[in-house]
Amino acid sequence: xxxxxxxxxxxxxxxxxxxxxxxxxxxxxxxxxxxxxxxxxxxxxxxxxxxxxxxxxxxxxxxxxxxxxxxxxxxxxxxxxxxxxxxxxxxxxxxxxxxxxxxxxxxxxxxxxxxxxxxxxxxxxxxxxxxxxxxxxxxxxxxxxxxxxxxxxxxxxxxxxxxxxxxxxxxxxxxxxxxxxxxxxxxxxxxxxxxxxxxxxxxxxxxxxxxxxxxxxxxxxxxxxxxxxxx
Amino acid sequence: xxxxxxxxxxxxxxxxxxxxxxxxxxxxxxxxxxxxxxxxxxxxxxxxxxxxxxxxxxxxxxxxxxxxxxxxxxxxxxxxxxxxxxxxxxxxxxxxxxxxxxxxxxxxxxxxxxxxxxxxxxxxxxxxxxxxxxxxxxxxxxxxxxxxxxxxxxxxxxxxxxxxxxxxxxxxxxxxxxxxxxxxxxxxxxxxxxxxxxxxxxxxxxxxxxxxxxxxxxxxxxxxxxxxxxxxxxxxxxxxxxxxxxxxxxxxxxxxxxxxxxxxxxxxxxxxxxxxxxxxxxxxxxxxxxxxxxxxxxxxxxxxxxxxxxxxxxxxxxxxxxxxxxxxxxxxxxxxxxxxxxxxxxxxxxxxxxxxxxxxxxxxxxxxxxxxxxxxxxxxxxxxxxxxxxxxxxxxxxxxxxxxxxxxxxxxxxxxxxxxxxxxxxxxxxxxxxxxxxxxxxxxxxxxxxxxxxxxxxxxxxxxxxxxxxxxxxxxxx
Numbered sequence: 001x002x003x004x005x006x007x008x009x010x011x012x013x014x015x016x017x018x019x020x021x022x023x024x025x026x027x028x029x030x031x032x033x034x035x036x037x038x039x040x041x042x043x044x045x046x047x048x049x050x051x052x053x054x055x056x057x058x059x060x061x062x063x064x065x066x067x068x069x070x071x072x073x074x075x076x077x078x079x080x081x082x083x084x085x086x087x088x089x090x091x092x093x094x095x096x097x098x099x100x101x102x103x104x105x106x107x108x109x110x111x112x113x114x115x116x117x118x119x120x121x122x123x124x125x126x127x128x129x130x131x132x133x134x135x136x137x138x139x140x141x142x143x144x145x146x147x148x149x150x151x152x153x154x155x156x157x158x159x160x161x162x163x164x165x166x167x168x169x170x171x172x173x174x175x176x177x178x179x180x181x182x183x184x185x186x187x188x189x190x191x192x193x194x195x196x197x198x199x200x201x202x203x204x205x206x207x208x209x210x211x212x213x214x215x216x217x218x219x220x221x222x223x224x225x226x227x228x229x230x231x
Numbered sequence: 232x233x234x235x236x237x238x239x240x241x242x243x244x245x246x247x248x249x250x251x252x253x254x255x256x257x258x259x260x261x262x263x264x265x266x267x268x269x270x271x272x273x274x275x276x277x278x279x280x281x282x283x284x285x286x287x288x289x290x291x292x293x294x295x296x297x298x299x300x301x302x303x304x305x306x307x308x309x310x311x312x313x314x315x316x317x318x319x320x321x322x323x324x325x326x327x328x329x330x331x332x333x334x335x336x337x338x339x340x341x342x343x344x345x346x347x348x349x350x351x352x353x354x355x356x357x358x359x360x361x362x363x364x365x366x367x368x369x370x371x372x373x374x375x376x377x378x379x380x381x382x383x384x385x386x387x388x389x390x391x392x393x394x395x396x397x398x399x400x401x402x403x404x405x406x407x408x409x410x411x412x413x414x415x416x417x418x419x420x421x422x423x424x425x426x427x428x429x430x431x432x433x434x435x436x437x438x439x440x441x442x443x444x445x446x447x448x449x450x451x452x453x454x455x456x457x458x459x460x461x462x463x464x465x466x467x468x469x470x471x472x473x474x475x476x477x478x479x480x481x482x483x484x485x486x487x488x489x490x491x492x493x494x495x496x497x498x499x500x501x502x503x504x505x506x507x508x509x510x511x512x513x514x515x516x517x518x519x520x521x522x523x524x525x526x527x528x529x530x531x532x533x534x535x536x537x538x539x540x541x542x543x544x545x546x547x548x549x550x551x552x553x554x555x556x557x558x559x560x561x562x563x564x565x566x567x568x569x570x571x572x573x574x575x576x577x578x579x580x581x582x583x584x585x586x587x588x589x590x591x592x593x594x595x596x597x598x599x600x601x602x603x604x605x606x607x608x609x610x611x612x613x614x615x616x617x618x619x620x621x622x623x624x625x626x627x628x629x630x631x632x633x634x635x636x637x638x639x640x641x642x643x644x645x646x647x648x649x650x651x652x653x654x655x656x657x658x659x660x661x662x663x664x665x666x667x668x669x670x671x672x673x674x675x676x677x678x679x680x681x682x683x684x685x686x687x688x689x690x691x692x693x694x695x696x697x698x699x700x701x702x703x704x705x706x707x708x709x
Contacts, residue, residue: 005303008315008534012296012472015542022547022616024293028477029286032484034276053497092515113522119431119464126428126462146498154512155519159461163454181498182483192444192479192506195524196461199502204454206416207494208368208384210255210391211262214416217367218423219454219501 037145037179046144046177047227054147057202058215059223070226071102074136074169077224078108081167083133085109090156094138094171095230113158135161135220139172140191141184142225146201149225150184153196162200168220170200173230239596240688242571252388252568259387260559266495267556267610274491284488285613287481288550292541298442298475299532305445309507311528317538322531323354326434326467329529330360333465335431339423341451341459342366343436344382344553345471347575348535348588351434363426365455367419374401380569380577382555383493388568391415423455433459433525437470438553439485440530443478446506447530450489450499457503466508466525472532473541473549485552492554492612536588545620548583550613557607557617563600572597579607583620591624595633598624637684656700663694 002010038045051061064070078086088110091100100110111132115122137157141150149170153159162168178184181199184191191197204219215221246252271277291298303313316322330338338360340346352362352373364373368385372378374397379385386394391412398404398415408418435456439448447468449456460466476482482504490496509524540549558564558578569577574585574594582597598621607617628634648655669675670693678686685691697705 004315004317005300005313008317008472008532009296009300011317011534011538012299012541015538016293016296018542019293019546020544021289021293023286024289025286026290026293028290029283031480032280032283034279034283036276057500092517115523117526122464123429130424130428143498148498148502153509153521153524155517155521158522159457160523163457163461181486181502182480185479185483189479192441192446192504194512195505195507195509195521197446197504197506198457199498201496201498201500201502203500204452205500206367206453208366208371208386209389209394209412209415211259211384212391212412214413217416217420217453217455218365218427218458 032182035180035182037183039179039183041144041179043174043177046142046179047174049144050142050147050177050225050227052147053145054202054223054225057147059147059202059225061225061227063227065229067096067098067102070096070171070228071099073226074099074103075106075108077167077169078134081133083167085111085132086134086136087111087113087129087132087158087161087165088136089138089158089161093154093157094136095173096171096228113160129160129164132165134167134169135163135165136169137161137171139170139225140176140188142172142177142227143179143181143184143199143201144177145180148181148199148201150188150191151198151200152191152194154194159196159198162198163219166216166220167222167224168200169224169226171226171228173228175231239571239573239600242573243567243600243688246567246571251390253566255388255390256565256568259381259384260565263384263494263555263559267492267559268495270491270495270497274487277488277491280484280487281612281614284484285550287476287484288552288613291475291477292473292546292549295473295475295541298477299472301442302440302445302475303532305443306507306528306530309445309510309528311445311507311530314529314531316531317534319349319533319535322349322469322533322535323351325531326351326469327354327358329465329467330355330432331358333431335360335465337426337430338362338432338434339365339426339430339459339463340369340434341436341449341456342369342385343434343469344575345436345469345533346434347379348533349469351469363423363430365423365426365459366451367416367453370419370423371397374398378570378575381558382553382576382578382580384555388570427458427462430463432465432467433461433463434467434469435459437468437474437530438489439482440470440475441477441479441482442475444506446479446504448482448486449503449505450486450501451503452494452496452500454501457501460503460505461524464525465527466505466529468505468528468530470530470532472534472537488612489552489554492552492556492610540584540587543587544623545583545587547615548580548587548617548620550615551580551584552612554612556610556612560606560610562602562604562606567600572600579617579621583617583624586624586627591628591631591633595628595631598622598628635684637681640681641685656698659694659698659700663696663698666691666693
């Protein structure tokens, strides 16, 4: 007996005998050759473009050099929201050693993102995390043409830090700036080895009601990208 | 799918009387058309990218069985579940059974056009499950118990006063909540946030599925698509069977044109690529479980008439990436809005998809809801020849005896006359005289007797004083 999969696919196969599909080729058309982005654009130019694009989307960009400045900027943002708790990626994933310790020393609590398999426990943890105002993550890439950051999930790198709190701070190493999304994808053939890859271009927004813009609908309404040295 | 209980022409008549609808459509479509125009203007490779995207869509569909099998294998290799649903009922049954088996009481949904085909909310609600739409527009639609009127802007037809009234009646909004649109949006966020925390299942659509990796891509601006696929322990993705791209690189091509075509954005705020449920993965030297994300991933691949379209001269309509650009430029859509079409998919795309998915019978007027101006084909990111297919469907509807009787009789009369030059010239002179008698300011509002069918839906121009053939003869003489 045929399975539902075989049935389904056979029906398609039969339809394809009578299809009118203009410009269809048996061969895959290959890579697109016409991208105009500058593959070897200097870092300064990428930072300049990235900053302009993200600011156009009402995001904030800070270019900082040393660990102390970075911690200072994060504390400043936390203070402006009177936030004493954060959800954060682990140090290795953020890419700044000792950052979590520096923050906890000033009295900041880090809420661990750790959803249990057990259903009730999962919901309890979600409710606790929902009270947190600021999320702190690293970034696997920045896209200069759109101001988006790319985040890949993994152990110590939850999705909720960039999603649940109303404020998201992402630390992006300079060396991870790419001219565009296609350029990022071609450099990250393993980007889908984990369960989630997301490109975030500025704060959450909607214009569903009368085309009037509102920020922070479900995702963060305030996004900061701190461009840091290193890899 | 349910068919509307008043006729297409009655719905159009209603829409044309609605001044608020006209103003709302004018504002929104103008804004979207300008946005798209500027976005492509700033992308020098836009035209060649669209050509490439078209070839990709064509190739994928020509090999759809192979790519679907590859996609399903990729999903299952990662522990995901694939269900093949030829009909709406099969798809609904699968999701309903899964919800029952897992004790699901509460579902959050992100925007999905295919779920509108299924009308899955009713099926789940019938077994006692609370279902919440979480896209702001879809949430408003759900509260109002209506249907979306645009593929990407579902409440394009509502004013903020309409929404305020609805929020007051349905979710006890106070005056403070309704001061302006951002306040109203904030209220919706607060209301829905507990649904995200409590839901057992998230149901999403699929913008693109990637055959080589088993990934699905969801594009949203609000973030509800990410929450729906992250907080609940079960994620179910509903996917029209044609939503495939072969590789991640091909996905990159599609993403370069989708946002620009839909809203004029270079990239939507969230481009969310989900590859299976959360799993044990590596992070540098360490290996461990991912801290969040769903524990189960299910994808329901839905045919519901698509294989019928694929095996026909309408197959090209399956190249569609659901950006909605053809709606915004359509002179008919801009006047009547989405509801007048009476189906899930409005506008030029819908006028082909709807009769294609079902049968021409109850939808025979839709292919006529077009001026055949070709604006839809011009803006289509994958250059679908919509006018060709509208003509094909008009032909089909005539062959099925669906044309109005007056048109058939009129065309028979016309045919008789044009084949007899003397009679044609006489008829021309008589009609010219008659239209000048009946017309006002160059237009005849109502033709008499057997010709009135023509003016029921349109005005008729007064004939020129001299016919073309008269002028032709005179010019040749001089």
